[in-house]
Amino acid sequence: xxxxxxxxxHTKQIPDYxxxxxxxxxxxxxIISFSLFFSIIDNIIRGHYFLLAIDIYCILSVNFGIFVLFxxxxxxxAGRLLLLSSGVLGASAASLITGAKYHNExxxxxxxxxxxxxxxxxxxxxxFISATxxxxxxxxxxxxxxxxxxxDQGNWTEASAMLNQFSYLLFFILxxxxxxxxxxxxxxxxxxxxxxVEASKMASLGRMAGALAHEIxxxxxxxxxxxxxxxxxxxxxxxxFDEIKQAETKISGVLDxxxxxxxxxxxxxxxxxxxxxTTRSMESILSETLPLCQERIKQLGISFEFxxxxxxxxxxxxxxxxxxxxxxxxxxxxxxxETLSEKKITIQLSSESNTAFxxxxxxxxxxxxxxxxxxxxxxxxxxxxxxxxxxxxxxQSIIENHNGRLFLNRESQKTQFVVQLPLVKIQEGAxx
Amino acid sequence: MIIEKILVVxxxxxxxxxxxxxxxxxxxxxxxxxNGLEALKIMNEFNPDLIVxxxxxxxxxxxxxxxxxxxxxxxxxxVIFISGYxxxxxxxxxxxxxxxxxxxxxxxxxxxILNKLNELKDS
Numbered sequence: 001x002x003x004x005x006x007x008x009x010h011t012k013q014i015p016d017y018x019x020x021x022x023x024x025x026x027x028x029x030x031i032i033s034f035s036l037f038f039s040i041i042d043n044i045i046r047g048h049y050f051l052l053a054i055d056i057y058c059i060l061s062v063n064f065g066i067f068v069l070f071x072x073x074x075x076x077x078a079g080r081l082l083l084l085s086s087g088v089l090g091a092s093a094a095s096l097i098t099g100a101k102y103h104n105e106x107x108x109x110x111x112x113x114x115x116x117x118x119x120x121x122x123x124x125x126x127x128f129i130s131a132t133x134x135x136x137x138x139x140x141x142x143x144x145x146x147x148x149x150x151x152d153q154g155n156w157t158e159a160s161a162m163l164n165q166f167s168y169l170l171f172f173i174l175x176x177x178x179x180x181x182x183x184x185x186x187x188x189x190x191x192x193x194x195x196x197v198e199a200s201k202m203a204s205l206g207r208m209a210g211a212l213a214h215e216i217x218x219x220x221x222x223x224x225x226x227x228x229x230x231x232x233x234x235x236x237x238x239x240x241f242d243e244i245k246q247a248e249t250k251i252s253g254v255l256d257x258x259x260x261x262x263x264x265x266x267x268x269x270x271x272x273x274x275x276x277x278t279t280r281s282m283e284s285i286l287s288e289t290l291p292l293c294q295e296r297i298k299q300l301g302i303s304f305e306f307x308x309x310x311x312x313x314x315x316x317x318x319x320x321x322x323x324x325x326x327x328x329x330x331x332x333x334x335x336x337x338e339t340l341s342e343k344k345i346t347i348q349l350s351s352e353s354n355t356a357f358x359x360x361x362x363x364x365x366x367x368x369x370x371x372x373x374x375x376x377x378x379x380x381x382x383x384x385x386x387x388x389x390x391x392x393x394x395x396q397s398i399i400e401n402h403n404g405r406l407f408l409n410r411e412s413q414k415t416q417f418v419v420q421l422p423l424v425k426i427q428e429g430a431x432x
Numbered sequence: 433m434i435i436e437k438i439l440v441v442x443x444x445x446x447x448x449x450x451x452x453x454x455x456x457x458x459x460x461x462x463x464x465x466x467n468g469l470e471a472l473k474i475m476n477e478f479n480p481d482l483i484v485x486x487x488x489x490x491x492x493x494x495x496x497x498x499x500x501x502x503x504x505x506x507x508x509x510x511v512i513f514i515s516g517y518x519x520x521x522x523x524x525x526x527x528x529x530x531x532x533x534x535x536x537x538x539x540x541x542x543x544x545i546l547n548k549l550n551e552l553k554d555s
Contacts, residue, residue, distance in 0.1 A: 214516035214538070218444045221539040225450040228542050232457055254446055298443075299488050 205265075205292075205327075215261055215295040219254035226251050264288040267320055279424050282313040282322075282349055282356050289323040290347070293330045302334065302343040313349060313356040314424040317402050322421075325395040325406070326358070329417050332391065333362035336415060340364060354423050359409070361416040366408070433552050434481060437461045441471045441485035441497065442514070447540075451484065454542055468492030472500055480509055482533075482552070484545065487515040498526060507531065512548065514540055 043052040226247045233239055267288055290306065297304045315322075330345070337343040344363040351357065392406075399406040404421040438460050442448040445466070452462040463478045465471035469492040471483065483501070487494035494513055501508040513535040526532050534548055 217516045217538045218447055222444075222446045222450055224539055225447075225454060225542055229450065229454050229457060232454070250446060250450070298490060301490055301493075 212261065212265070212292065212295060214299070215291070216258055219258050222254045223251050260288075261291055264292045264323070267323055277316055277318050279314055279316045280319055282315055282358065282421070283308060285317075285319050285322050286326065286347070286349065286358070288319075289326045290330075293327060293334070296334060297330075297345065300334065300338045300343065302337055302345055305344075305346045306349075307346065308349040309351070311351070313351050315356055315402075315421045316424050317421065321398045322402075325398050325419060326360075328391040328395045329360040329419070332417075333360055333364075333415070336364040337362045351423060354425065356421045356423050358419040358421075359416055360419075361412065361414050364415045365413070366415045433555050435460070435549055435553050437463075437478060437480045437482075439463050439465065439471060439474060439478060439480035439483045439485075439509075441465045441468065441483065441489070441494065443467055443486060443489040447486075451540070451542070454546075458546060468494060468497030468500070471497055472504075475501075475505075475509075482510050482512065482549070484512045484514060487513055495526070498529075498532070502529065502531065510552070512536065512545060514538060514545075 040052055040055045043049070043055060230239065230243070230247050233243060286306070286308075294304070326347075330347075333345045337345060340363060342363045346359075346361045348359045348361070349356070350359075396406045399419055399421065402421055404419065406417065406419050409416040409418050438452075438455050440448055440452045440455070440462060441464070442451070443466050448464045448466065452464050455462045463474055463480070465474055467489040468485070471485065472492070483497075485494040485497055492500075494515070498511055498513075501511065508531040510531045510533045512533045514537075515535065516538040533552065536544055
């Protein structure tokens with residue numbers, strides 16, 4: 001466990017909220033580069049070579065900032081700062097040297113747009129704070145070459161230009177606030193899908209709830225009975241150390257089982273939208289998940305086998321999501337075999353080159369017509385109220401989001417679903 | 433009714449052991465089995481006065497064990513069921529049988545079972 005933590009520290013990952021916004025950030029950098037391209041041409045024609053240099057600097061810094069954000073993962077804080085500073089630097093340098101007060105708004109666009117985009121929604125106040133600071137800085141800096149302007153001279157043209165510029169600023173802020181609301185709405189739409197995943201997971205967990213309660217009630221019985229035996233013994237003679245130790249060992253053993261179940265539940269039930277991807281072994285994810293299904297398997301008299309190799313299969317995943325996929329596949333397999341005379345489910349974990357394979361095979365056989373449609377959304381062979389027809393579709397999308405594949409192996413005689421996930425490459429000599 | 437020997441049937445090893453330990457402490461002779469099939473094998477050799485059995489177990493569950501006992505023995509030994517699924521298991525038809533004593537839900541309260549045993553012994 002310690003080893004894994006060390007490993008994840010070593011390769012700090014891009015935060016999920018940044019990944020969600022990758023497309024927006026890149027779009028903004030392209031728009032800015034595009035607008036600056038015209039500014040460059042304008043400055044070449046007018047012979048404003050210093051402004052030209054500033055424009056080039058801005059294009060490079062914005063694009064380099066995006067590059068840093070998404071390539072040098074552990075420097076993403078530096079990436080944020082670089083992006084925020086590039087606009088201020090560009091705007092202030094241009095103003096300081098040339099005293100130009102106009103047409104520098106695109107630098108502000110850089111600052112404000114990025115400040116809205118690179119902060120998480122929950123950090124929205126920081127977006128406003130950074131945009132406001134950037135705006136104030138710009139406002140002050142643009143005055144710097146001639147601080148007396150425009151009011152002392154009573155130059156109303158200048159003053160109106162300044163007001164004009166201030167209204168530009170307001171316009172940008174308001175537009176971006178509006179955009180950010182639309183962005184939130186767009187995210188809200190995406191989160192509909194996330195809510196569906198969540199609902200499907202809760203449905204799977206709900207189906208296991210009865211079996212889980214039973215799984216926990218047995219260890220509780222053992223604890224209560226151990227206590228009862230101790231009290232009975234203590235009534236006659238004083239308890240010996242060995243008697244107490246023996247009871248303690250047994251109680252600890254069953255408490256470990258309860259802990260294992262609740263740990264698995266906690267991992268599966270937590271809101272995946274806030275879970276990050278970590279490097280973990282597929283074995284550990286399966287050992288956390290399988291106890292949640294085992295009581296249901298036992299209850300229905302299904303024979304269950306878990307086959308694995310000696311070596312560890314390290315994958316970089318959102319554990320809760322992968323657990324959900326395993327539970328979905330197992331629930332499907334349980335539903336498929338519960339009415340059969342031969343009730344058997346096998347989970348096998350293996351690897352080939354850079355891919356981990358988890359196969360879930362049950363003793364059922366799928367009709368080829370059903371096999372054709374089984375991965376389609378809303379297709380279900382289960383009774384009304386038992387399945388949504390979305391379990392496999394959601395599982396497939398989860399696995400594909402992890403750059404893997406989930407499919408029905410039609411070459412297998414028995415029903416077999418295969419999950420493929422890319423293995424984490426460990427560099428030679430790297431300490432995990 | 434004389435109750436000296438009890439057969440405890442449960443697939444949960446920890447539970448099986450602690451129940452039998454308590455029965456032994458209370459002065460009963462106890463044997464254990466991990467499912468109905470194993471219980472049926474022990475029956476002739478041990479000849480228990482009472483069987484305490486779980487219901488849901490692999491291979492041969494408690495209800496099948498109960499039916500088999502009724503078929504193989506006359507009179508069949510009395511049976512106390514313990515189960516985590518009281519209410520969801522179809523035991524209504526068994527309740528009318530002579531050798532059905534009681535059903536207790538898990539988590540088990542051992543005093544309830546011991547009181548039931550005393551009641552039986554007094555009857």
